[in-house]
Amino acid sequence: MNYLILGAGPAGVVAAETLRNTDPDGAITLVGAENEPPYSRMAIPYLLTGRIDERGTHLRKEPGWYKDRRIDVTSRRATAVHPGSKTVAFADGTSVPYDRLLIATGARPLRPAIPGLDLPGVHTCWTLDDARYIMDKARPGARVVLMGAGFIGSIVLEALAERGVTLTVVEMGDRMVPRMMNPTAGGMIKNWCRSKGVEVLTSTRILGIEGNGGQAKGGFLASLFRSKPANGGGALTVTLDNGHKLEADLVVISAGVRPNIEFLADSGIVMDVGIQVDEHMRTSAPDVYAAGDVAQGKDVSTGHNNIHAIQPTATEHGRVSALNMAGRPAAYKGSLQMNVLDTLGLISSSFGLWMGVEGGEAAEVIDTDNYKYLRLEFADDRMVGATAIGLTQHVGVLRGLIQTGVQLGPWKQRLMADPHRIMEAYLARTQA
Amino acid sequence: MSWAGKVLRVNLTNGTCKSEPLNMEWAQQYLGQRGLASKYLAEEVDPKVDPLSPANKLIMTTGPLTGTMASTGGRYSVVTKGALTGAIACSNSGGYFGAEMKNAGWDMIIFEGRAPSPVYLYVENDKAEIRSAEGIWGQSVWKSEEMIRHFHQDPQLRIAVIGRAGEEGVKFACVVNDSHRAAGRSGVGTVMGSKNLKAVAVRGTKGVKVKDFKAFMEATNAAKAILASNPVTGQGLPTYGTQVLMNVINETGALPTRNHRDVQFEGASKISGEAMHEKRLTDGKPNLVKNQACFGCTIACGRVSMLDKTHFSVSNRPEYWGASGGLEYENAWALGASTGVSDLEALTFCGFLCNEQGMDPITLGTTIGAAMEMFEQGTITEKETGGIKLTFGNAEALCQVVEMTGKGEGFGREIGLGSKRLCEKYGHPELSMSVKGQEFPAYDSRGIQGMGLTYATSNRGACHLRSYTVSSEVLGVPVKTDPHVTEGKAELVKAFQDATAAVDSSGLCVFTTFAWGLQDFASMLDAACEGGWTMERLAEVGERIWNLERKFNNAAGFTAADDTLPKRLLTEAAKTGPAKGLVNKLGEMLPEYYKIRGWTPDGMPTNETLARLGL
Amino acid sequence: MQRSLHIDPNKCTGCRQCEMACSYEQEGIFNPSKSRIRVFMFDAEARFVPYTCTQCAEAWCMLACPVDAIKVDLNTGAKVVHENLCVGCKVCTIACPFGTINYMSDRGKVMKCDLCGGDPACAKACPTQAITYIDADWTGLERMRVWAKKTDAGATATH
Numbered sequence A: 001m002n003y004l005i006l007g008a009g010p011a012g013v014v015a016a017e018t019l020r021n022t023d024p025d026g027a028i029t030l031v032g033a034e035n036e037p038p039y040s041r042m043a044i045p046y047l048l049t050g051r052i053d054e055r056g057t058h059l060r061k062e063p064g065w066y067k068d069r070r071i072d073v074t075s076r077r078a079t080a081v082h083p084g085s086k087t088v089a090f091a092d093g094t095s096v097p098y099d100r101l102l103i104a105t106g107a108r109p110l111r112p113a114i115p116g117l118d119l120p121g122v123h124t125c126w127t128l129d130d131a132r133y134i135m136d137k138a139r140p141g142a143r144v145v146l147m148g149a150g151f152i153g154s155i156v157l158e159a160l161a162e163r164g165v166t167l168t169v170v171e172m173g174d175r176m177v178p179r180m181m182n183p184t185a186g187g188m189i190k191n192w193c194r195s196k197g198v199e200v201l202t203s204t205r206i207l208g209i210e211g212n213g214g215q216a217k218g219g220f221l222a223s224l225f226r227s228k229p230a231n232g233g234g235a236l237t238v239t240l241d242n243g244h245k246l247e248a249d250l251v252v253i254s255a256g257v258r259p260n261i262e263f264l265a266d267s268g269i270v271m272d273v274g275i276q277v278d279e280h281m282r283t284s285a286p287d288v289y290a291a292g293d294v295a296q297g298k299d300v301s302t303g304h305n306n307i308h309a310i311q312p313t314a315t316e317h318g319r320v321s322a323l324n325m326a327g328r329p330a331a332y333k334g335s336l337q338m339n340v341l342d343t344l345g346l347i348s349s350s351f352g353l354w355m356g357v358e359g360g361e362a363a364e365v366i367d368t369d370n371y372k373y374l375r376l377e378f379a380d381d382r383m384v385g386a387t388a389i390g391l392t393q394h395v396g397v398l399r400g401l402i403q404t405g406v407q408l409g410p411w412k413q414r415l416m417a418d419p420h421r422i423m424e425a426y427l428a429r430t431q432a
Numbered sequence B: 001m002s003w004a005g006k007v008l009r010v011n012l013t014n015g016t017c018k019s020e021p022l023n024m025e026w027a028q029q030y031l032g033q034r035g036l037a038s039k040y041l042a043e044e045v046d047p048k049v050d051p052l053s054p055a056n057k058l059i060m061t062t063g064p065l066t067g068t069m070a071s072t073g074g075r076y077s078v079v080t081k082g083a084l085t086g087a088i089a090c091s092n093s094g095g096y097f098g099a100e101m102k103n104a105g106w107d108m109i110i111f112e113g114r115a116p117s118p119v120y121l122y123v124e125n126d127k128a129e130i131r132s133a134e135g136i137w138g139q140s141v142w143k144s145e146e147m148i149r150h151f152h153q154d155p156q157l158r159i160a161v162i163g164r165a166g167e168e169g170v171k172f173a174c175v176v177n178d179s180h181r182a183a184g185r186s187g188v189g190t191v192m193g194s195k196n197l198k199a200v201a202v203r204g205t206k207g208v209k210v211k212d213f214k215a216f217m218e219a220t221n222a223a224k225a226i227l228a229s230n231p232v233t234g235q236g237l238p239t240y241g242t243q244v245l246m247n248v249i250n251e252t253g254a255l256p257t258r259n260h261r262d263v264q265f266e267g268a269s270k271i272s273g274e275a276m277h278e279k280r281l282t283d284g285k286p287n288l289v290k291n292q293a294c295f296g297c298t299i300a301c302g303r304v305s306m307l308d309k310t311h312f313s314v315s316n317r318p319e320y321w322g323a324s325g326g327l328e329y330e331n332a333w334a335l336g337a338s339t340g341v342s343d344l345e346a347l348t349f350c351g352f353l354c355n356e357q358g359m360d361p362i363t364l365g366t367t368i369g370a371a372m373e374m375f376e377q378g379t380i381t382e383k384e385t386g387g388i389k390l391t392f393g394n395a396e397a398l399c400q401v402v403e404m405t406g407k408g409e410g411f412g413r414e415i416g417l418g419s420k421r422l423c424e425k426y427g428h429p430e431l432s433m434s435v436k437g438q439e440f441p442a443y444d445s446r447g448i449q450g451m452g453l454t455y456a457t458s459n460r461g462a463c464h465l466r467s468y469t470v471s472s473e474v475l476g477v478p479v480k481t482d483p484h485v486t487e488g489k490a491e492l493v494k495a496f497q498d499a500t501a502a503v504d505s506s507g508l509c510v511f512t513t514f515a516w517g518l519q520d521f522a523s524m525l526d527a528a529c530e531g532g533w534t535m536e537r538l539a540e541v542g543e544r545i546w547n548l549e550r551k552f553n554n555a556a557g558f559t560a561a562d563d564t565l566p567k568r569l570l571t572e573a574a575k576t577g578p579a580k581g582l583v584n585k586l587g588e589m590l591p592e593y594y595k596i597r598g599w600t601p602d603g604m605p606t607n608e609t610l611a612r613l614g615l
Numbered sequence C: 001m002q003r004s005l006h007i008d009p010n011k012c013t014g015c016r017q018c019e020m021a022c023s024y025e026q027e028g029i030f031n032p033s034k035s036r037i038r039v040f041m042f043d044a045e046a047r048f049v050p051y052t053c054t055q056c057a058e059a060w061c062m063l064a065c066p067v068d069a070i071k072v073d074l075n076t077g078a079k080v081v082h083e084n085l086c087v088g089c090k091v092c093t094i095a096c097p098f099g100t101i102n103y104m105s106d107r108g109k110v111m112k113c114d115l116c117g118g119d120p121a122c123a124k125a126c127p128t129q130a131i132t133y134i135d136a137d138w139t140g141l142e143r144m145r146v147w148a149k150k151t152d153a154g155a156t157a158t159h
């Protein structure tokens, strides 16, 4: 069997390893579009803070890891998939056949239509290359504007702050991490960040960015500028919809992501926002599977297909798709939307339907002064979602309780009275 | 070193919390916990103060081995001038609170003054905050714990708290931690209440270190093996708890019954440890659910019981149907034999109530016993009791009165005075079975002579935990002595008093002494603490502590005249059992005791003694 | 034969010696908050339940880790956190449906049971044999497996 995997992120790597474990004889090719060993985007913030070096971001570190497992790793960009002929075309002009194909090409950052986004000094934070650029620019004391305080934006926020820059965060939503945190929790995180010296502007839009040489266009000249150090790059002026202007040496954009599916436009594969997959991670094309940020797979909370764009979903997708590709049918019950965030030492997490469901009930405890918060959402006697701030012990059990939909019985009332007894509820209902 | 090295000083009047270094010189002289906190108290508090005035202080204190892997290393004590006695008080408790406090990095918390309005202290490692107890004040121990945990969103908070008894000024209120462990005696909870301090909630995640981990692990492992192979600590206590004693002491003829009128109780077996294992006729379940350990304890003598849901006391009160702290020997005896009640479920229920509202069951049961005697002789009538027929053996009356006392209601307010004040009030001081204002525990000194001297000389009023000569006189540990003989008891009592004072200062539990000698403590302490700890040094530290406490009491106004027993024990002979015909012969022991102690015939430590001990 | 921790809550007295033994073995200090095994107390039922990682086959924590900081110890089968690699992202703590991998704020790393390299300190310290380290077949981990399966259908196929 000849397996081809497009994408050398976590989904692709886990899939390749699972394939090898399940099918000792198949040929496995893992293709990435960046000229790097398979690495983890999630590790980039820790590269920025200096906690790890570039090697620390690599998904597998032992020398010969892929070779030993007979996983052929290459770098080239796929430009088209032809399910009819079972081939993939690459930018270098080659065409590679497959028996089973996995598309795990991930996502890329959105670039909103705002004037000045192409200016030198304006950058996303998504790839290792991006990280190198930001490390160069975000020197201590540099003025940095971060556009977007979503989940990834907030992680980048932490990393930038740790680098000692003067940071201003601009978020158009009415709170931080609006798609992960309710107003109470989002508000708490904002207050915390402000108390730590990071300026956070919510309900604020960036209207445009200007270089000090006027409205510059991207392209050849801009790319020349990019290699220059922070002080030589020229200051930028960021205009906000509240009329204020911010001076900046660097603007980092974190305004959402979009799946890398353009190259599939002519493949006939059914797509929505991302690639539609069934519970076996199959696309509409025979022998073509999809996994990770690019795949719109089943969400265990809603039963609908969603893109979660998170690491655990990517690796689980990778594993389930590989099992199916290798002929071991495995049905995926769906992934759970969940996130954990550390903003300047304040740890927050949310799970599943944290916003609750109609007709459901919620238990909530708030301690504003001490930045502690826990809210559990129930539908009947099952937990369906949760939001936590300041909780670091046994957090995972929230996932367990929600994902398995265990009936809480008498523990529902106990949790309503004291939501912090989650671990006991879990033990009592499943183990004891 | 295994001292945390830090004292938290909380001034409730000013609302301040300050950290200060532990006085390490004193630590070398007084070890920790009981000894060290008594030293602080003696240095800082005028022995003459009214215990309930802001000038009194209250100290919560751990020992150097609290929070370590030494078996039973979870003890903490509350030291203050006792509300019940006016003497120096030190009440010791297990559970998990002490270890948590040590893990938060505190050897001691000293409370000074009085808060203008009810407060509680919240401690999270180095952080300490005085917070309003509005809404919590007025609640039971159990409800308060729940509310505080809920507010701080921390199910792992450990809390020491007073119940309504402590708020209402019940003279024998205790400080309860972990729902059903208590620093019980002498009214330490009353002092806490007088300071408008409802609770102390602690979370500690800093850990506890010892001097030499390797040596310490070896010493503690060896000591644990001794506990496991000893019949008392390895089998008796885990199976029956302290309740293993009920039948034994009854047979010895030393089970004080009906306010010490008798020395044997016909209902003893019905309220014994064995009875707690028996399946009830009503629901086919035994009273006892499980044994529970305190922090780090490899004995696990604690009882956890569940009530018979059909029992009159709780038949329509499901809030009492869950498992909770069951009967130990002392509360089974005090609430039972002392009052002539042999209804195991009623006693268990009363035990729950004691925990729920924070009352010392020994003083409570004995006081009710005294009230029953006065009721039977007509001194107290239904007019005073509000229609309750307070006769010996009346289980319903017992339950009612216990509940009323816990809440400070009706006749309960009278019981809340303790037996000394109650009996004086009704003109029968001789009916109070107490020394220095504190009631006897469950050993009748007519049947166990050494206990008479123990009680008479105890620095916190009548108490078995100051020198448990029962161990020698009844159980034969470390050597068997004759319980009816007075000879040699002065020496025995002194040795027990000194050794116990050292044990109470270590952070470990005195129950280990059924199996451990001072040498075992010394080897663990020496591995944990700087200072070269030997058995001899521990005995010396114990003696120093004893004399320090004595000095405090003498300065507080106690004299040799207070080293005595109620007339009943000295003049009314035991009516039945092996001790039949005996009274306690305190007079034969006391002078010798003073001499061995190096005290004057008036019970004052001589200058030489004080100098020898560095006092 | 691979061995695993067998826990019998009926025997547990709640003394928490296991927690101290664990923190001592792992951190060189007596500190229950650093213990990889925790005793959960059900006071109203007088039940004490020691609980830790069962080294499940699914190893969600390991799978989710972006930097490969959690690896299998081939001798014991334990999933072990390599602190030098861990960046403290905490993804594993939300990925583990059992809640047995925890973040240590003071060190910026996560902690979980590693079976002490094959000689678990908790089992040695337990005075009542509520925790034993025995042949995996005897541990009755079935309940946990059932639970595990519910969490991720993919697991079914790997067994």
Ligand SMILES: Cc1cc2nc3c(=O)[nH]c(=O)nc-3n(C[C@H](O)[C@H](O)[C@H](O)COP(=O)(O)OP(=O)(O)OC[C@H]3O[C@@H](n4cnc5c(N)ncnc54)[C@H](O)[C@@H]3O)c2cc1C
Pocket (backbone or CB within 6 Å): A006, A007, A008, A009, A010, A011, A012, A031, A032, A033, A034, A040, A041, A042, A043, A044, A045, A076, A077, A078, A079, A104, A105, A106, A107, A125, A126, A127, A152, A155, A156, A260, A263, A291, A292, A293, A294, A309, A310, A311, A312, A314, A340, C089, C091
């Ligand atoms: C800064 C940052 C922080 C993050 N933090 C977290 C976090 O804390 N928690 C969390 O759960 N998630 C986090 N994420 C998200 C997480 O990294 C992604 O969900 C995860 O990387 C998705 O994995 P994937 O394998 O699906 O895609 P990717 O990791 O994006 O990998 C895609 C791969 O496909 C390759 N590729 C793309 N196009 C082509 C093509 N046409 N041909 C061939 N190869 C192609 C790419 O080169 C890459 O190798 C973070 C992301 C970023 C950027």
Ligand code: SF4
Pocket (backbone or CB within 6 Å): C061, C064, C065, C066, C067, C068, C069, C070, C081, C085, C086, C087, C088, C089, C090, C091, C092, C093, C109, C110
């Ligand atoms: S916290 Fe450490 S071990 Fe856990 S997933 Fe992140 S890097 Fe891996």
